Amino acid sequence: MNGHHVERPARARDLLAGKGYDTRDTVLACYGGAGFTEDLRAEAAGNGGLRLIGLDALYGTG
Known part of the structure; x- marks a missing residue:
């Protein structure tokens, strides 16, 4: 993503x-099951209004 x-x-x-x-x-x-781009991760890190949820968070494997 x-x-x-x-x-x-x-x-x-x-x-x-x-x-x-x-x-x-x-x-x-x-x-996202396929992961997130570095740009999107950086945006989410500086933006409290954006959350990125990957498979590890969904299934508790991370």
Whole structure:
């Protein structure tokens, strides 16, 4: 997964905020079985509103 996969849910969150919904505590989550690019990992590390969940987190193998 890469940053492109985050764009669509981020856009949905922004559209909801534009309609008056409170999205301040929204957390975007990406579930990926094939892993995440280094760019996406770096973005998630500096962004509390983005979580990356891999197979190890899902199945407790990591």
